[in-house]
Every structure is written in structure tokens, then in C-alpha cells.
Amino acid sequence: MSIPTAADAVVIGAGHNGLVAAAMLADAGWDVVVLEAQPEPGGAVKSAELFPGFVSDMYSAFYPLSVASPALKALRLEDHGLRWSHSPAVVGHAQSAEDDDAPVVWREIDRTAEDLERRCTGDGVRWRELFEQWQRIKEPLLETLFAPFPPVRGPVRLLREIGTAEAVRLAHLLMLPAGVMARHLFDGEAARLLLLGNAMHADVPIDAPGSAVMGYMLIMLGQHGGFPVPVGGAGQLTAALVNRATSAGARVECGREVDAIDVRGHRAVSVHTTGGETVRVRRAVIADTSAPRLYRHLLPRAAVPNSVLRSFDRFVWDTPVLKVNYALDAPVPWRSKSLNDAGTVHIGADHDGLIRWMADLHTGTVPLNPFLLFGQMTTADPTRSPAGTESAWAYTHLPRDAADDASADQLSAGVDMVLEKYAPGFADHVIGKSIQRPSDLEAGDANLHAGAVNGGTSQLFQQLVFRPVPGFGGAQTPVDNVYLGSAGTSPGGGVHGICGRNAARAALAQDGRRGWPRRRLNRAVLSLLTR
Numbered sequence: 001m002s003i004p005t006a007a008d009a010v011v012i013g014a015g016h017n018g019l020v021a022a023a024m025l026a027d028a029g030w031d032v033v034v035l036e037a038q039p040e041p042g043g044a045v046k047s048a049e050l051f052p053g054f055v056s057d058m059y060s061a062f063y064p065l066s067v068a069s070p071a072l073k074a075l076r077l078e079d080h081g082l083r084w085s086h087s088p089a090v091v092g093h094a095q096s097a098e099d100d101d102a103p104v105v106w107r108e109i110d111r112t113a114e115d116l117e118r119r120c121t122g123d124g125v126r127w128r129e130l131f132e133q134w135q136r137i138k139e140p141l142l143e144t145l146f147a148p149f150p151p152v153r154g155p156v157r158l159l160r161e162i163g164t165a166e167a168v169r170l171a172h173l174l175m176l177p178a179g180v181m182a183r184h185l186f187d188g189e190a191a192r193l194l195l196l197g198n199a200m201h202a203d204v205p206i207d208a209p210g211s212a213v214m215g216y217m218l219i220m221l222g223q224h225g226g227f228p229v230p231v232g233g234a235g236q237l238t239a240a241l242v243n244r245a246t247s248a249g250a251r252v253e254c255g256r257e258v259d260a261i262d263v264r265g266h267r268a269v270s271v272h273t274t275g276g277e278t279v280r281v282r283r284a285v286i287a288d289t290s291a292p293r294l295y296r297h298l299l300p301r302a303a304v305p306n307s308v309l310r311s312f313d314r315f316v317w318d319t320p321v322l323k324v325n326y327a328l329d330a331p332v333p334w335r336s337k338s339l340n341d342a343g344t345v346h347i348g349a350d351h352d353g354l355i356r357w358m359a360d361l362h363t364g365t366v367p368l369n370p371f372l373l374f375g376q377m378t379t380a381d382p383t384r385s386p387a388g389t390e391s392a393w394a395y396t397h398l399p400r401d402a403a404d405d406a407s408a409d410q411l412s413a414g415v416d417m418v419l420e421k422y423a424p425g426f427a428d429h430v431i432g433k434s435i436q437r438p439s440d441l442e443a444g445d446a447n448l449h450a451g452a453v454n455g456g457t458s459q460l461f462q463q464l465v466f467r468p469v470p471g472f473g474g475a476q477t478p479v480d481n482v483y484l485g486s487a488g489t490s491p492g493g494g495v496h497g498i499c500g501r502n503a504a505r506a507a508l509a510q511d512g513r514r515g516w517p518r519r520r521l522n523r524a525v526l527s528l529l530t531r
Contacts, residue, residue: 003253003273006280007033009507010271011250011288012258012298013486015043015447017500018288019241019252020071021485024504025284026248033279034250035271037257041242043288043445044453045495047233051327051432054385056393057234058436058444059323059453060495061375062227062344064218066237068142071497075244082240083231087343087380090222093197094336094347095189097421102336103190105222112223120188127191127223134220136161137170145213146498148506149464149473149490174213178204179351181212189350195219196354197346200371202458202493203318203397205358206351210460227343229380237495261285263303266480266519284481284507288500290447290455291315291468291488294477303479307530311469316462318493319361320403320438320451321395322411327432328390332376333425343380347422348372348396361399366407370396370414394419398438403450408437447486455487464490471530475503476510476522478530483507 009025011018014036026032040046044059066072067084092104103119106112109131117124140161144154159167173181178199182192196206199215221227230236242252256277262270268285272278287294292312295304331340339345349357349371360367373395378384384391394415398407412435419426438451447455456462465473468488475483485503487493510518 003035003256003277004031004033004251004279006282007031008283009033009286010035010279010281011286011485012271013037013043013288013447014041014242014252014254015288015445015486016045016238016241016495016497017485017487017503018043018286019238019245020075020497020500021286021288021504022250022252023075023241023245023248024501025286025507026245026250028508030283032245032250034245034252035256035258035273035279036252036254037446038444039255041252041254042235042238043447045234045238046444047235050325050434054327054389054391054432055233055377055383056325056391056434057375057377059441059448060234061377061393062229062380063237063495064221064225064227065494065496067225067228068138068221069496069498070142070146071501075241077237077240077244080240080243080247082237084228085231085381085383086226086228087376088341089338090226090342091194091198091218091344091346092336092339092342093193094339094345094422095193095350097335100336102338103194104338104342105194105219107226109223116188116191119190120186123186123188123191126186130185131220131223134224138220138224145217146491146496148475148502174216175209176212177208178206178211178215181216182351193346193350196351198222200346200354201373203454204457204459205362206354208459210463214458227380229343229377231381232383258298261298261300261479261482263300263479263482268479268482281481283511284483286483286485286500286503286507288447288486289488290449290486291484292449293446294482294484294488295468299477299479299482305478305530308469308471308478311471311530315469316457316459317400317449317452318454318457319397319400321441321448321453322398322408322415322438322451323436323441324394324412324415325434325436326390326392326394326430327385328392328429329431330388330429331379331390332392332423333429334423336422341379343376345374345376346372347374348418361397364399364401366398366402366410366414367396368414370411370418372396372415372418374419398451400450403438405437405439408435408439454493456492458492463492467492471526475499475506476526478526480510480519480522481507
């Protein structure tokens with residue numbers, strides 16, 4: 001079946017950000033076509049039956065950012081087939097292999113606070129106070145963090161809600177290293193570890209400024225709305241996004257890899273596929289691709305300032321991911337029974353262990369004792385495998401210069417060793433195992449370059465106005481009607497759809513005669529910042 005020869009907007013990539021952008025543009029009455037290189041849509045939001053009767057999420061798995069995201073909320077995906085499920089407990093973190101009473105975040109605030117108070121007097125009270133503050137600031141804070149740089153409305157709402165003095169204290173708190181924030185907020189090791197383990201969902205060392213943001217957000221999102229999963233697998237979230245976009249009139253074409261964008265003057269006029277097809281562009285191109293691929297491969301060299309191309313020589317990817325999928329014939333035999341009900345489990349390191357683990361990653365050493373994020377998917381969604389069994393996965397990182405298959409296999413042996421320490425007898429229950437090396441992750445989604453799942457490091461030097469390179473911070477590019485709508489732009493990784501939303505909004509605002517002043521201003525600002 002042939003693809004359209006022309007469209008108002010071409011979206012390159014059917015990851016969740018691309019599908020969000022497609023739905024928004026189609027809602028505005030635009031003729032939209034989405035071109036996806038892979039045989040199926042979804043990018044890093046996919047599931048598969050790797051073992052008979054067991055559904056495995058191939059990339060992302062838990063979605064606290066999705067249910068909190070204004071971009072996804074606005075699409076009303078529940079009207080398009082999406083259903084959410086929760087584990088009884090949100091997340092737990094064992095302090096050591098000998099820990100038989102690991103702390104967890106329960107979905108009920110009273111239960112979490114009482115458990116933390118039992119462990120360390122005062123920490124339960126502090127957790128409640130932190131959560132009460134979160135409930136007051138959640139909406140304006142998320143609006144601030146999710147907005148293109150510089151944010152305006154979010155900070156104004158935040159100031160109105162809590163006042164200047166408290167807002168300054170909050171900003172200072174969020175800029176702290178995660179290890180410092182943990183000590184600042186809590187006296188006991190249990191509550192501290194819950195924050196630190198969640199901070200490790202990003203690639204920022206816990207002793208680096210700004211690493212606290214992810215930990216703080218996830219423990220509060222977890223306490224407020226849990227870590228939900230789509231019933232039936234991550235692919236059901238993608239299915240709902242596809243249904244939403246196509247119901248608005250967008251067309252999604254898979255197996256169509258775009259290899260060039262044709263630019264004349266300051267505008268993209270067409271895109272070309274590896275199959276020899278050309279789609280003429282009337283209004284905009286949204287690239288749900290990695291930033292380096294857009295700037296170094298898809299756009300013609302003459303369309304990108306030399307200073308920008310040179311900046312990509314210093315672009316830093318996040319650390320490569322290794323993911324191991326398991327089919328178990330019984331629940332995980334955790335030494336700490338408190339972990340039985342948690343959908344997400346953190347094991348392998350306490351505070352000092354996390355420092356050592358990150359040191360390994362930053363010195364090119366394949367960790368012998370890796371820190372693991374572990375997902376108990378059947379605990380979170382009983383449809384994932386037969387009753388009495390568990391569909392599960394373990395996730396960890398390799399050094400940036402050790403993303404090869406041999407290093408991945410070496411690390412996977414360490415993953416099994418850690419699991420056996422924390423859950424004696426684990427190996428006896430494994431009836432299926434599949435390793436996703438960095439090369440496998442990239443083969444399934446080109447955006448996951450060498451197994452990097454975040455679109456580039458989350459460290460401060462490559463965030464805000466420095467994402468993807470200095471001088472940007474939004475979806476705009478040096479080409480008037482080309483917009484980056486992936487995790488490569490602010491606010492970065494996570495399944496929240498904000499990058500796609502920001503790109504669609506920029507395209508709508510800068511379109512046509514009314515958008516001429518915005519296009520001129522954007523061109524002038526980028527010229528000033530990237531000269």
C-alpha cells in the first residue's frame with residue numbers, strides 16, 4: 001500500500017511522543033502522516049510474548065509519569081482502550097542481601113508513614129509533611145518541569161501557591177545531589193534509600209547536583225498515584241495512542257524509514273524514505289528521532305549551523321542499558337517478604353553501594369555487583385502470566401564504552417548472582433530467560449543508541465537550555481518548520497509525551513502568516529545562541 005504523496009505534517013517516528021504530536025496536529029485539522037521505520041509502532045513502549053503465556057514489556061514498563069502527564073491526560077486514552085493496573089505496593093528497596101524487612105512505599109499514605117515511623121522516629125511525620133507539600137505544588141511544579149525552556153506559567157502558579165520564600169527553598173532542595181537531599185529530609189536509612197533508589201531511574205550520580213529531582217518526583221508520584229501499568233502489556237498504551245491519533249484523522253505507516261529531509265531556504269519541503277518514496281510537506285515536520293540523527297543525518301548539512309554540528313561532537317548519551325526478561329513458575333522467593341507486593345524493587349546497593357556502582361560506570365568497569373531495578377509485572381497486572389507465576393525483568397547499566405555484547409553477557413551473569421543473593425532459590429524458578437543487550441535495544445528502536453534509553457544524559461550540563469546542545473531547550477530547530485519531538489529535547493526521557501506535545505504546539509504556533517513573527521523571533525534567538 002502506497003503512502004500519501006503530500007501531507008500538512010510528517011511525523012518521523014511512531015514512538016509515544018510522535019503519536020502524541022500526530023494526535024494533536026490532527027485535532028487541529030491538519031492532514032498528518034506518521035512514518036515509522038519498524039514493522040510496528042511504539043518505539044520503546046512495546047510488549048511481546050517472549051515465553052508462551054507470559055507477556056513481557058520490551059522496554060519501559062511502569063508509568064507514573066504517564067498518568068501525571070497533562071499531555072497524555074488531554075488525549076483521554078482510556079476512551080481508546082487503555083486500562084491501568086496497580087501492584088499492592090508501589091516500590092521497595094532492600095538495604096542488603098540480608099535485609100528481611102525492606103522498606104516499601106505503599107499506595108496508602110498512612111501505611112507508608114506508619115512503617116517509616118516504626119523504623120525511625122520522625123521519618124513517618126517527615127514523609128507526611130513532604131507529601132502534603134507535594135499535593136499543594138504538584139500541578140504547578142509539573143507544569144514548570146514539563147514546559148519548554150524557559151518555563152513561565154508554572155513558576156508563576158508555584159509562587160502564588162507557596163510564596164517566594166518557600167519556592168526558593170524548594171528550588172534549592174531540587175538542585176541538591178540525591179544523597180544530600182536524602183540526608184536533609186530523613187534521619188533513617190530506610191526512607192533515604194527509597195529516595196535514592198528512585199533517583200537512579202535517571203543516569204545522574206547521586207552525588208551530582210540535580211540528581212535529587214528524579215528521586216523526589218518518583219517517590220511522591222508513587223505515593224500519590226502509584227506506578228501503574230497498562231493491562232495486557234506496555235503495547236496497550238501504544239495501541240491506545242494509535243487509536244487516538246487515527247481516530248482524529250492521522251495516518252500511521254510502519255516499515256517506512258525516513259532517511260532525508262529536503263530543505264529549501266529555511267523550510268522543509270519534503271521527506272524521503274529508504275524505499276524511494278517522497279512525501280511533500282505543506283506545513284511541518286516533527287522528528288521523534290534522536291537529536292544526533294535529526295541534525296547529523298536527516299537534515300542537510302547546509303541547513304544546520306557549523307557551531308551546532310560541532311556541539312554534537314560533545315553530545316553525551318546516557319549509560320547503556322541491559323535488560324533481562326524472566327518467566328518464573330512461582331512468585332519471586334524474596335528474603336524480605338515485604339517485597340512480595342511491590343511492582344518495582346530496587347536491590348544490589350545501599351547509599352555507599354550506589355556510589356561504587358556509579359564509579360564503575362564512569363570508569364569503564366563492568367560492575368561485578370550491579371544495582372538492579374526489578375519489575376514484578378504479574379504482581380502489578382495479573383493478566384501478564386498464568387496464576388501462581390511471575391513475568392519479571394531486571395534492568396541495569398553498562399559503562400558508556402562497554403556496550404558490546406560480551407560485556408553485556410558478563411553483566412547478565414552478575415544480574416543473576418545479585419538476584420540469587422536477595423531471593424535465594426530464584427534460579428530454580430526460572431523457566432524462561434531472554435537477554436536484551438544494548439545492541440538488541442537499538443535494533444528494536446534506533447532512538448536507543450547503544451542502549452541509551454533517555455535520549456541523552458539527564459545531567460545538568462545537558463538539560464534545560466543545553467538540551468540537546470547549548471542554545472536550544474525547546475522543540476525548535478534552525479529550520480523554520482522542523483521540530484524535534486523526542487526525548488532528545490527538554491524535558492527529556494520518560495513516557496510522558498511532553499516532548500511530542502511541545503513540538504506540536506510549536507508547529508501550530510509558528511504556522512502560516514500568524515506564525516511569521518514567532519518564526520522570525522525563533523530564527524533570531526537561535527542565531528544569537530548558536531553563532
